[in-house]
Amino acid sequence: MxxxxxxxxxxxxxxxxxxxxxxxxxxxxxxxxxxxxxxxxxxxxxxxxxxxxxxxxxxxxxxxxxxxxxxxxxxxxxNEESLQTLTVAEMTNIFLAKKKLDISSVPHAGITPETYRILKNRCEKLNNFLGKDTRVDHLKRSAFKEYEQWRKDGYGGKVPKTKTTIKTELSTFKSIIQDIAIKDKRVISNAPDIPKITIPPSEDEHRRNHFRHEELRVLIGTINEWKEEKTLRKTAGLHRQMIACAIELMLNSGIRVGAVRKIRWRDIRVNPKDNPKQQKIFRIITIPSENNKTGKQYECNCEIALIVEHLKRISRFNSPSDLLFCNQNDGKTFSSRIWADCWNEIIKRSGLEEESGRRFSYYSLRHTYATVSLANKVPLQLLASNMDTGTKYIQDHYYHHETEELTEELNPIKRTRKMTADEMLAQYLPQKI
Structure with a gap:
């Protein structure tokens, strides 16, 4: 024995x-x-x-x-066959179970609940495309050959607006197979080929979409109409006003949407160095490290005093530990669905995406803040610090060369007249006798 x-x-x-x-x-x-x-x-x-x-x-x-x-x-x-079986559904379940353990509210210490939601959604697409009961070891090398067309035909959810979306989905599928089917369960030795998705220049542009002057006017007008509409429930109307305030706060501060959702009343203070007039306009917001994408604490000086005062009047939750933007029934943070649904409704009503062919998100508000600040001659280093980013990143991603706005800057008639090139050159030429 x-x-x-x-x-x-x-x-x-x-x-x-x-x-x-x-x-x-x-x-x-x-x-x-x-x-x-x-x-x-x-x-x-x-x-x-x-x-x-x-x-x-x-x-x-x-x-x-x-x-x-x-x-x-x-x-x-x-015969180089697998010694065990693994279905697509089993593979995605194992993958999600591992990722669920990685969910963390600490920046760079795991994944966010939103990232997990996205991964779960992509796993559903993988199951639908390949079939839940399909054995992974029976997948052919060309298993994903028709995936792009499948998505364009409206399967797996809404038709993607960009090829970039399809490319990132395929990249996730490759990671799932690599991590679970190959490294973990060893049911196959090689992953199916992932088709090459060519991203058109219009999508490959790395500068961020911001709201131009006229677009911003339309956006604000749409928000004002949307937030004043009568709703069946009083709290629904309050929630619209709060989301509208959040959008205005992002436009005036450039704070990332993820951090805005976690701002508490204790994070906002009056600047003692401001004069009385300035204190009626400006506030300093502290973004704790645990709420920040970069994992470090920073402070933002921004023009939000009126927004804050309005929120105090309409919100039931004003204690220091309460969230600035919260459900008025229980004081808890708005769900990701509420944030997404409100934004999508506002953008759809505005018609901006259809007219411009460009896409906008909450991050477009941060990009707009940066662009407007640069146009207002805010020094690059100060802007970078106030937005918790780098100067090079602002130049690469946020600076927009707006030709229409440069007439006064480039037109020499608007400047104080100095010597022309010919006049300067004449000083150094031999004088005729």
């Missing part, structure tokens, strides 16, 4: 074909005396065990069944 590493008592151990890595045995300390089959894939890099009950108490029958199992296993190995 021997004891396995996991503590199971092994009785009557008998090798199959005199191999060390395959045998039958009976479990000690249990009522059942069924013979058990055991195989250890010692040739694999990480090893793989097969344990199963042979459902018989007869030694000779058990030995015969085990020999048949051993022969089948060796045949699969020789």
């Amino acid at each position: 021997s004891r396995k590493e996991d503590g199971t008592l092994v009785l009557n151990k008998t090798k199959i074909f005199d191999t060390e890595n395959c045998y039958i045995y009976q479990r000690g300390g249990t009522e059942s005396k069924y013979w058990q089959f055991y195989y250890w894939d010692s040739e694999g890099r990480e090893g793989f065990r097969i344990r199963k009950s042979l459902r018989t108490k007869d030694f000779l029958i058990a030995q015969s069944l085990a020999q048949r199992e051993y022969i089948n296993i060796r045949a699969k190995i020789q």
Whole structure:
């Protein structure tokens, strides 16, 4: 009698074909005396065990069944087939279970709940496209060849507005297969080929979409109409006003939407160095490290005093620890769905995306703040510090060369007249005699 590493008592151990890595045995300390089959894939890099009950108490029958199992296993190995099965649904479930453990509210310490929601949504697309019950080891190299067209035909959710969306989805699928099917479960050795998605220049542009002057006028007008509409429930109307205030706060501060959603009353203070007139306009907002994308604390000086005063009048939750933007029924943060639904409704009503062909998000408000600040001659270094970003990042992503706004800057008539090039040159030319 021997004891396995996991503590199971092994009785009557008998090798199959005199191999060390395959045998039958009976479990000690249990009522059942069924013979058990055991195989250890010692040739694999990480090893793989097969344990199963042979459902018989007869030694000779058990030995015969085990020999048949051993022969089948060796045949699969020789034919480079998987020793275990894994369906697409099982693979995505394992992937999501691992990712769920990584959810964290601490920046750079895991993934956010929103990221998990996106991954869950993409797993659903993977299941729908490949089929939940499809075995991963039966996938062909061309398994994803038709995925782009499948998405364009309206399957797997709304038709993507950009090819970039399809490309990121395929990238996620590759990671899932690589992490679970190859590294974890070892049911395959190579992932199916991922089609190359060519991103058109219009999508590959890395500068951020901001609201131009006329677009901003339309956006604000749409928001004002939307927030004043009568709603069936009073709290729904209050929530619209609060989301409108949040949008205005982002336009006036450039704070990231993720941080705005977590601002508490204790994070806002009056600047003691401001004069009385300035104190009626400006406030300083502290963004704690745990609420910030970069994982560090910073402070933003911004023109939001009137917004804050309005929020105090309409919100039931004004204690220092309360959220600035919260559900008026329970004081909890608005769900991601509420934030998304409100923004989508506002943008749809405005018609800005249809007219311009450009896409806008909450981050467009941050980009607009940066663009307007640069146009107002705010020094780049000060702006970068106030937005918690780098000067190069602002230049690469936020600065927009608006030709229409440069007439006064470029027109020499508007400047104080100085010597022309010809007049300067004449000073150095030999004088005619």
